[in-house]
Amino acid sequence: MRRRPPRPRIIPTLLIDRSGALVKTVRFRRRTYLGDPVNAVRIFNLKEVDELILLDIDATRDGRPPNFERIEAIASEAFLPLAYGGGLRDLDAASRAFDCGVEKVVLTSCLTGGPWLIEAAAARYGSQAIVACLPVKAYWRRRRVHLPAGGAPMISDPAAAAKAAVDAGAGELLIYAVDRDGTYAGYDLPLLADIAAQVDAPVVACGGARGVEDFAAAVDQAGCAAAAAGSVFLFQAKGRGALISYPSREAVEAAWA
Amino acid sequence: MSRPEIHVVDYGAGNSKSVLNMLRALDLPARLSSEPGDLLTAERLILPGVGHMDHGAATLRGRGLADALKRRCLEDGAPLLGICLGAQMLTRGGGEGRADGLGWIGAETRAFDTREIGGLPVPHMGWADTWAVRDNPLLPPTSTEARFYYAHGFHIVCDDPADAVLQAEYGRAFVAGFQRGNLVGVQFHPEKSHRFGVALLARFAAWTPAAARKGGIAA
Numbered sequence: 001m002r003r004r005p006p007r008p009r010i011i012p013t014l015l016i017d018r019s020g021a022l023v024k025t026v027r028f029r030r031r032t033y034l035g036d037p038v039n040a041v042r043i044f045n046l047k048e049v050d051e052l053i054l055l056d057i058d059a060t061r062d063g064r065p066p067n068f069e070r071i072e073a074i075a076s077e078a079f080l081p082l083a084y085g086g087g088l089r090d091l092d093a094a095s096r097a098f099d100c101g102v103e104k105v106v107l108t109s110c111l112t113g114g115p116w117l118i119e120a121a122a123a124r125y126g127s128q129a130i131v132a133c134l135p136v137k138a139y140w141r142r143r144r145v146h147l148p149a150g151g152a153p154m155i156s157d158p159a160a161a162a163k164a165a166v167d168a169g170a171g172e173l174l175i176y177a178v179d180r181d182g183t184y185a186g187y188d189l190p191l192l193a194d195i196a197a198q199v200d201a202p203v204v205a206c207g208g209a210r211g212v213e214d215f216a217a218a219v220d221q222a223g224c225a226a227a228a229a230g231s232v233f234l235f236q237a238k239g240r241g242a243l244i245s246y247p248s249r250e251a252v253e254a255a256w257a
Numbered sequence: 258m259s260r261p262e263i264h265v266v267d268y269g270a271g272n273s274k275s276v277l278n279m280l281r282a283l284d285l286p287a288r289l290s291s292e293p294g295d296l297l298t299a300e301r302l303i304l305p306g307v308g309h310m311d312h313g314a315a316t317l318r319g320r321g322l323a324d325a326l327k328r329r330c331l332e333d334g335a336p337l338l339g340i341c342l343g344a345q346m347l348t349r350g351g352g353e354g355r356a357d358g359l360g361w362i363g364a365e366t367r368a369f370d371t372r373e374i375g376g377l378p379v380p381h382m383g384w385a386d387t388w389a390v391r392d393n394p395l396l397p398p399t400s401t402e403a404r405f406y407y408a409h410g411f412h413i414v415c416d417d418p419a420d421a422v423l424q425a426e427y428g429r430a431f432v433a434g435f436q437r438g439n440l441v442g443v444q445f446h447p448e449k450s451h452r453f454g455v456a457l458l459a460r461f462a463a464w465t466p467a468a469a470r471k472g473g474i475a476a
Binding site for chain 2: 003005006007008009045048050051072075076078079080081082098099100101102103104122123124125126127128129171172200201202203225226
């Protein structure tokens with residue numbers, strides 16, 4: 001088992017749509033509208049969250065570049081580490097995202113086209129600034145990397161895809177369990193453990209978290225370096241109204257084994 | 258008294274904008290500087306970085322920014338804060354990429370050895386408690402709860418341990434900050450470290466190095 005980092009990060013994941021609004025999905029489909037992401041970021045900033053991940057979930061599907069104005073407005077409010085993903089198809093788009101004030105770029109679709117963008121971005125910005133995101137779907141006991149845009153082919157072995165991304169220069173892996181997204185079903189621990197055991201880079205769990213016990217499980221049982229979540233930070237409870245929250249450091253630490 | 262502007266060096270491969278955002282939120286006069294001529298008039302400078310040493314150092318040299326920084330900071334004694342890669346570039350280098358660092362402080366930049374840190378993942382990404390091991394302009398030695406955000410696969414090793422003023426741990430103790438005269442550097446990202454970073458940047462903005470008081474820079 002991989003050694004636990006001294007302070008595993010707990011990371012809210014914020015999704016924005018084509019209008020720049022904050023939304024939350026269930027299984028990457030059904031969306032709940034949650035208003036202005038800049039407001040949400042202000043609140044997370046006050047709560048001194050460890051880090052934020054911002055994903056534009058329509059950019060690739062729409063075949064458009066990222067909404068740089070929106071990213072800049074959000075980054076200007078975030079005095080904490082911010083990662084951005086969505087619609088980053090070339091080095092120029094990644095450069096512009098960094099210029100907006102984000103620390104890391106999250107690259108997903110490039111996995112189908114070969115690792116060249118990860119290589120190019122890592123060569124310029126360093127591995128610590130490159131997050132490879134693997135959306136993974138379960139097919140019975142099998143897991144497959146599922147790239148949503150444009151009928152892209154699926155990759156059958158998530159751990160092999162993770163290793164390829166790290167070899168290309170990704171400094172971190174965001175493993176997003178698509179069919180647990182927004183379901184409060186808990187993380188896909190076997191999947192996370194399988195990947196974390198095979199790569200040196202930090203693995204970030206995402207998809208299905210219900211609370212601090214799940215964060216602790218991702219770190220202690222699956223060997224992840226960090227735990228990301230959306231719904232649990234954005235809603236009062238499953239099926240309830242919107243409420244931004246973030247656990248105290250004491251609550252998180254009490255959940256570690 | 259009007260406070261001098263802080264020049265944030267913009268060499269096209271850093272997170273200069275993040276640094277500028279935080280300085281402005283602090284109400285500190287600041288601007289991005291991408292021209293050597295502009296740096297030559299700077300009274301206080303920040304060299305940020307979320308880049309690759311190879312690309313960063315080559316860009317600084319190629320654009321004439323390294324020479325301007327050298328004149329302003331090494332000869333005139335203007336206070337300079339290097340952040341992450343910006344701090345590493347002040348060392349001789351030796352780790353990331355092929356291009357050498359600027360070598361203005363006696364230190365090397367080395368890759369984390371996973372065996373030395375007990376198999377922790379590399380790069381080190383996340384928050385770490387950070388403390389002062391000697392008096393310095395950035396963090397009071399009395400501070401007991403400071404934590405900062407780190408994102409680095411390389412760390413700095415000072416030739417003279419007296420230069421290593423801040424320390425943190427990631428499987429092993431490493432240099433979180435150094436000071437040599439008017440040159441200071443931090444391995445973490447104060448611009449992304451909530452109130453802890455706010456306090457540190459405010460202290461840097463208020464700091465007058467001993468050398469600068471003697472001449473060179475009008476305080």
